[in-house]
Amino acid sequence: MSRKRKVKKEQFALFCAEPRQQKRPLWKGDDTLCADGRSCEFFLMCWMSAGLLDGSCGGIMYACCQRKEPKDSSDYNLIEAPRDQSQPLPLDTYTETANDDRCGIPASKQTAQRRIVGGDEAGFGSFPWQAYIRIGSSRCGGTLVNRFHVVTAGHCVAKASARQVQVTLGDYVVNSATETLPAYTFGVREIRVHPYFKFTPQADRFDVAVLRLDRPVHYMPHIAPICLPEKNEDFLGQYGWAAGWGALQAGSRLRPKTLQAVDVPVIDNRICERWHRSNGINVVIYDEMMCAGYRGGGKDSCQGDSGGPLMLEKTGRWYLIGIVSAGYSCAQPGQPGIYHRVAKTVDWITYVINS
DSSP states (O other), rough: OOOOOOOOSOOSOOOOOOOOSSTTOTTTTOGGOOTTOOOOHHHHHHHHHTTTHHHEEETEEEEEEEOOOOSSSGGOOOOOOOSSSSOSSSSSSSOOOOTTTTTTTOOOOOOOOOOOOEEEEETSSSSSSEEEEEETEEEEEEEEOOEEEEOOOOOHTOOOGGGGGGEEEEBBTTTOSOSOOOOOOEEEEEEEOOOOOOSSSSOOTTTEEEESSSSSOOOOOOOOOOOOOOOOOOOTTTTEEEEESSSSSOOOOOOOBBBBEEEEEEEEEHHHHHHHHHTTTTOOTTTTTEEEETTOOOOOOOTTTTTTEEEETTTTTEEEEEEEEEESSSSSSOOEEEEEHHHHHHHHHHHHHHO
């Protein structure tokens, strides 16, 4: 992890890789076999970060990768995360979490089944806050939180303009005209990325953004908002549900048409780090991040699920507790998914949707 570079991850949240040899990070290889500033990388990592493959450098799965580095961090319009995370955000006004009266109550009581990786199709209307987001040719998930706003991952939209983004609500089977109720597509008037968001070679920092839609949402049986958690609320040991239209297995380019969902337990950040280290991955899980998954793997979010919700039901309502952010594989042992922890930034989210 000593050499850092910018990683562009608009397309995918989770890196699905070949089994690692000699416990080296996916982006490292024998750079001496590459010339002219090219680096030897796992081919999928190069492709996912908009690089160009130019010759082999260490086996059929590695290639010399050429990419254009940004001149400085201003190209991303980034703000460095403060060293002391206890310092307040630069907001004019702090507001308490203000949830919509109808939040977190699906009209359908059908129990979601399970499959992003290791699950099954969700029932129609089970997660009426689920959003399908198009950013140019890329896809992400998102979550409706009130009549005007959708929350997603910062890395999905940090380099996009509002006119490039479309949000579809009420979708269940993508591009289907035979569903019980129709889906509705919205434009985006404004993109607000968290002021401390930062692309990193590991999981992105403060990976959250709020989209303001171009018109109000009319709630229907299959379209409704989710609730936001309280500031610093802890969900350790509880089971959440991740949902999306991402890959059903690691490395697959196929995407399901039907919304998938899977249940995963929230685990301690330090345990998450230790599990990754046992696989040769030295990742830091910061306070604004959280991990969810199983020690033995088998169930996880995967490519294409970026920005989608990790949600939890309590007292009859569903709450958005995490946002699909990053990872080093899909449903592999000792590599749980990494999520943005919504309870750490819910004050900023509330400020944005109320301003």
